[in-house]
Amino acid sequence: MLQIKEIFRSYDIRGVYGDKLTEGLAEAAAKVFAEHVRQETGKKHPLISVGRDVRFSSKPLADAVAKGLSDAGADVQILGVCPSPLTYFSMYCTPADGYVMVTGSHNPPQFNGLKVGTKHTVYHTDKIMRIYDDIAAERFPVSEYKGKIFEFDIVTAYLEEMKSLFAGLKTDMAGMDIKIVVDSGSGTASNIAPELFGWLGAKVFPLYCTEDGNFPGHHPDPTVEKNMAEARELLLKEKADLCVGFDGDADRLGALDSTGRMIWGDELLCIFADDIAKDNQGNRIVADVKAGQGLYEFIAAKGMHPVMYKSGHSMIKEKMKEEDAVIGGEMSSHFFFADSYYGYDDGIYASLRLLQAYVNGKRSGKFSVSADMTAEIPKYVNTPEIREPYPDDKKFGLITELSKLFGQYLAEGSHGVRGINDIDGIRVQFEHGWALVRASNTEPLLVTRFEAENGAELDKIKEIIHRELEKLK
Template sequence: MLPKEIFRQYDIRGIVPKTFNQEIACNIANVFGYQIKEKLQKNNPVVSVGRDVRISSDDIFKGVLKGLNDAGCNVIELGHCPTPVTYFSAFHLKTDAFLMITGSHNPSDYNGMKLGIGKSTYHSELITSMYEDFLKYGYREEKEKGSHSTYDIKREYIKWTLEHFKTLKEKINNIDRKITIVLDAGNGVASDVAPEIFKNLGVNVVELYCEYDGNFPNHHPDPTVEENLKDAKDKIKVTNADFAVAYDGDADRIGVVDNEQNVIWGDMLILILAREIAKTIKRPTIIADVKASQVLFDELKKDGINAIMWKTGHSLIKSKLKETNAELAGEMSGHIFFADRYFGYDDAIYSSVRFLESYVNELISGKITKVSDLLRNVPKVYNTPEIRFECEESRKFEIVENLAKKFDEYKKNNKFGVKDIITIDGIRVIFEKGWGLLRASNTQPVLVMRFEATDLNSMNSYKDIFEKELNSL
């Protein structure tokens, strides 16, 4: 049987070997193979399969290969590569479907899958439908098995990227000093791809943990946790680097640290990238998730950019990008999606090159001299990191709904200075000097809070209000 809990909102993920192993992967891939055939009405569809460098990934691949081949699917093995490179294969090779074996930013004993048909990623009901189909049909085999071939997609991805940034390379070569960048791959799949791209663009690369190691011995491969960026910060000090880029385990999430060792969080990264796009596109549309700073939305509006606040979750953001024809989307978790000059999926390596491009263009214009200048005129606010606490799965959405009712009454009665309530994803309560957020995680039995204000006292008071109201429920 398949463990139901591994079928999550955006992907499949479990602990090896307890809830995710070769046999489980084989069963899931088999179901996926038949879903591809049914949706496309095609025999022997072609599926590109990549994998991360976790210790279990090679073994998991064997199960995936068998499951797909038994379903009559032809498999193109991409080997160890970033998740966005597997996505790239769907466009470059025009495969019928894709599957990435990855535990993303989870600890080394996790593994899982991200997958899709055509150029669209599976999420929500499509993921749970695989569990339902397995219960209904079980494991199936075709008389005519699928084939197995290999392809060096990383080489093509690097080639494509360098071809599309020729002008950037020329600009970098004409700058009268060498740009230095620290690249922290966290021993994940960006380890070989990212350094080669940046070196070929003409920058001095300081490599940090750019060796494959599925045990992730140096730090957890999650660049959205500041503690994991400590070594990158230290390298900036020692090397006087212009900035540092860190990637998660499968290279679809980005972290950036400026020359003063300050983290440029996801929302401010979106602001920098959006401003660069606005130089060539009039009134571009930019999407950010509900956890993003109000400063981002205010600054985008001030710059004449159409800003949309949307639900948290990389698959949900990606869908909104397509629906609105936006040029750029992103979220606080470091997923950045470019439709402008790219394919519309989250790619941390591509995003880091676009960040370099933004920096170089501002340098050449003479408007700035260092990366920290990019946000020099952005208003200062105080905000908390994500505050996460466990909550029963059966109660988490009910709690958010009940709190929304309370704050709606407070808005009517002008209590606590509640100005507005945004219910796109959970509740984002707008106060006089800031906002507070409560939302239910889509993937865990967890509630998430975040607060922001123009001064520290207001931020803490909004936090106190939320906590007091939650305790009364």
């Protein structure tokens, strides 16, 4: 069993299909998860939703999950191909007690994974490892009752919900002649996002909006600029107002403004915060350690309280509940809305909120084009996330040693160190900027990001961090 332990990650179970992630493993994990849901809810036969993405391996894995759940005595509602957020939505529109989503998210096609959770519990870290521990110890539930397996049309239910929530936006958009490029990356948003934008009255220019597990157009990660290159060309050609893009399971949102510039995750969170600021004075907004200083300054200037926390969609969701936050987000472009939604990350819902913010700004005269939406955010010189391969078994130890080293520099008052935040990796504050070094929780990578008041200071900070990292590698 030790050979499969590495696929039990901080937020999910993820690996190469047919290697360590097999139908047998999926069935075993489902049996154990059913027992955990039974213990949490006290229900003898809990109802668990099963959804899947468009990858070719997702159907056999989802079938194995359904069998495992049923054999363990849980009833199973099959959602079929759908975005991850729709499995979460099933907690609110059906009596479902838990969910399993089979998805490789934005990973290469040979990967796949299982996301699990319940309506009230975010499964990450220890709860994921408990599933592994029970599998390793062969602690499987025994049930004489075989759970019922039936289908539920979650896509229709979701479309109805979105049309109800955004009926006012549809009215506001009447006669506005808004153009939207929608790049679904051949993933699960393909049959949903274009329909919703068209229903709102926008002129939609679809790109890769046919489901295809080969992802023929580009890798399904809209936060990487090269993956949005064709969408940018189409936006500029058609003089569109906005472009929205989705990853494979549509829990993240990528966006381009009217000039074709990428709107980064922290900028998108600023836009969402600005749109609700008037009615949310004093409320909290959670962002991750990778977000730029401009975001924290902007949110505070708008009369709300920014809270910095660990990266990871499960971590942000949990912190939002703890802080009673109205919205949250990550640089990776997971966004969470609890002001008038359910608090989970939903890329399609977030894209509609982005359009709503744009329409509100245009109608009030605050914006003339979508490029204006980021104009008030304090500007710094920064890098995107820099992801460097580094062994899984060494990455966290390296961060520990780096934290000790910079803690020493802070105590000495040397190397220009002004502060340290070690809530997730190490974020070092310098006089004129900051640097972040953290270990990825999902891949064998080190992630760095740098920001400063100007290019010269940025180069200085990068040099300091790179020099100290080389000492420890």
